[in-house]
Amino acid sequence: MNLFISRAAxxxxxxxxxCTPVVAAAHTRPxxxxxxxxxxxxxxxxxxQDHQRMWxxxxxxxxxxxxxxxxxxxxxxxxxxxxxxYARYEWPNSPLLPYSQFFHRxxxxxxxxxxxxxxxxxxxxxxxxxxxxRLWKTLKVGDTVxxxxxxxxx
Numbered sequence: 336m337n338l339f340i341s342r343a344a345x346x347x348x349x350x351x352x353x354c355t356p357v358v359a360a361a362h363t364r365p366x367x368x369x370x371x372x373x374x375x376x377x378x379x380x381x382x383x384q385d386h387q388r389m390w391x392x393x394x395x396x397x398x399x400x401x402x403x404x405x406x407x408x409x410x411x412x413x414x415x416x417x418x419x420x421y422a423r424y425e426w427p428n429s430p431l432l433p434y435s436q437f438f439h440r441x442x443x444x445x446x447x448x449x450x451x452x453x454x455x456x457x458x459x460x461x462x463x464x465x466x467x468x469r470l471w472k473t474l475k476v477g478d479t480v481x482x483x484x485x486x487x488x489x
Contacts, residue, residue, distance in 0.1 A: 371483055373417070378478045380420075380444065380470075382406070382460055384413060385484035389444075389460060391473055399473050402466040405451045406486045407458035414439055414458070418480040425471065434467035438480040444470060 372381035374395050382389045384406045391399035406413035418438040426433050433446040444460045446467030460482075462470070 372481050373479070375479065378474060380438075380474065380478065380480040382413070382480065382482040383484055384415075384482065384486050387486065389462065391470070399470060402462055403451055405447065405454070405456045405461040408455045408486060411455070411457045413456065413460060413482060413486070414442060415482050415484070418442075418482070420444075420474055420476050420478045420480060423471070423474070423476060427468070433464050434471040436471065436474055444474075444480070 370381070372379055372383075372392060374392070376394060378391055378393050378398065380389065380391050382404065387404050387406065388401045389404045390397055390401040416439075420436050420438050422437040424432070424435045424437075426435060429435075430448065432443065433448075435443040435445040437443045442458050442460075444462070444467070446464035447454075447456075447461035448464060449461075451461060451463065
């Protein structure tokens with residue numbers, strides 16, 4: 336019976352972690368009034384550092400649903416502003432930079448094999464490898480990347 340209670344507690348604990356505000360916010364569509372991301376004809380990667388989520392829109396239509404991300408920390412900030420994807424490197428087996436899409440100097444949107452709730456980004460926009468793979472299929476060189484806000488707690 337104790338084994339059953341331990342397993343049940345583990346499941347409930349995992350569910351509580353999965354429902355934290357940051358995780359829950361990552362999977363909700365942005366409210367139009369709270370979405371400063373530009374509405375333009377081409378694809379725009381919208382990186383909301385305040386809520387640690389990212390999505391892609393084309394005009395007012397979301398074409399890549401919001402996903403959980405990890406951005407830079409104090410001293411290694413992810414830059415705010417409007418940028419464009421200038422280089423893409425697939426590297427699916429890379430331990431550090433799978434599905435990298437560079438948008439400003441050395442900064443990239445890329446997959447991470449680490450837990451996004453732990454660790455730190457050195458300024459890149461990290462996401463799960465699965466999300467980075469999907470994003471790779473969505474973007475092209477020249478697409479806009481718009482970043483605003485700051486990582487909570489930094």
